[in-house]
Amino acid sequence: MSTKIIHALYTDDDVLLQAVKQVRDKHYHIDEIFTPFPVHGLEKAMGIADTRLAINAFLYGIVGLCVATAMMNYIMIEDWPQNIGGKPSFSYLENLPAFVPIMFELTVFFAAHLMVITFYMRSRLWPFKKAENPDVRTTDDHFLMEIDTHGADVEEATKFLYDTGAVEIKLIDKEAH
Incomplete structure (x- = not known):
């Protein structure tokens, strides 16, 4: 039938x-x-x-914040500590105010880019897909x-x-x- x-x-x-x-x-x-x-x-x-994309955006932002924190701690404290402007490099918390802009930018970067990828995957919009x-x-x-x-x-x-x-x-x- x-x-x-x-x-x-x-x-x-x-x-x-x-x-x-x-x-x-x-x-x-x-x-x-x-x-x-x-x-x-x-x-x-x-x-x-209702869509759950907002929850994904929050989780992607958290991932970006974690990546930024781990990256700055490794680069600026553990691997190559430098005395920049007289700031001590003894611990991450002492330098935290200088790291806030980087944490913000990577949070937004991860949330935005991963949301675009999630939207395309959810909508099944692959490259070269026929209409x-x-x-x-x-x-x-x-x-x-x-x-x-x-x-x-x-x-x-x-x-x-x-x-x-x-x-x-x-x-x-x-x-x-």
């Missing part, structure tokens, strides 16, 4: 937002939504949980809602989507998709 995927195209973000709420109320499964720009409130309307955009108009002025019918009545779902404000609907076999 081949299941169908419905691509419903909308031309207005407010209409799309209302349509997402209506589709979820009818218990149809929304696979993906393609938009030319971020639509405020769309993730809540789709029922997507997965089903309709090129979604990069300009259209919004596409991809709905998996799961064996539901396709004609009823199509009529319902036209009633929500869809301007165009395409039926696609899941195997061909």
Whole structure:
């Protein structure tokens, strides 16, 4: 049994937002939504949980702080102690005020760079990856809602989507998709 995927195209973000709420109320499964720009409130309307990227940013910052601390202790205290400006090199804590800017910069550096890598990995955006955009108009002025019918009545779902404000609907076999 081949299941169908419905691509419903909308031309207005407010209409799309209302349509997402209506589709979820009818218990149809929304696979993906393609938009030319971020639509405020769309993730809540789709029922997507809040992101945990902020927790990762904090942990990456802690890693950067630890690397900065270990690096400065090894370089400036243990391996090559120098008398710079009359400051003693006897312990890390005596020189801590001079190390604060370096600790801050490496904390930000690690958090920023590791967050970019995490975002690309989470979004599956690899180098040279082919675009997965089903309709090129979604990069300009259209919004596409991809709905998996799961064996539901396709004609009823199509009529319902036209009633929500869809301007165009395409039926696609899941195997061909």
